[in-house]
Amino acid sequence: MLAGMTVLIALVCVLLMGAVLIQNPKGGGVDSTFGGTATNQMFGAAKSADFIEKATWYLAVALFILCIITTIMLGGAATGGEIPLQSQ
Numbered sequence: 450m451l452a453g454m455t456v457l458i459a460l461v462c463v464l465l466m467g468a469v470l471i472q473n474p475k476g477g478g479v480d481s482t483f484g485g486t487a488t489n490q491m492f493g494a495a496k497s498a499d500f501i502e503k504a505t506w507y508l509a510v511a512l513f514i515l516c517i518i519t520t521i522m523l524g525g526a527a528t529g530g531e532i533p534l535q536s537q
Contacts, residue, residue: 450522451519451522451523454515454518454519454522455519457515458512458515458516458519461508461511461512461515462512464508465505465508465509465512468501468504468505468508469505471501472498472501472502472505473498
């Protein structure tokens with residue numbers, strides 16, 4: 450179960466990175482250098498920017514919740530309980 454949660458967290462992280470990278474930066478910056486205008490042409494309508502922004506927020510919340518659930522699943526080791534030591 451823990452391996453499945455780890456894979457799910459990794460998938461959400463990759464999707465979140467993609468959502469952040471395709472957003473139109475608000476401050477201008479160097480977006481035109483890296484194809485910022487092409488991104489706007491690729492998606493077309495202004496509604497796509499709203500969708501990407503909402504998707505970014507949903508993915509960030511999902512990542513936060515998945516990390517909390519995984520920490521709870523780990524139990525005592527994550528909450529300051531006994532930490533197994535390596536034998537020499």
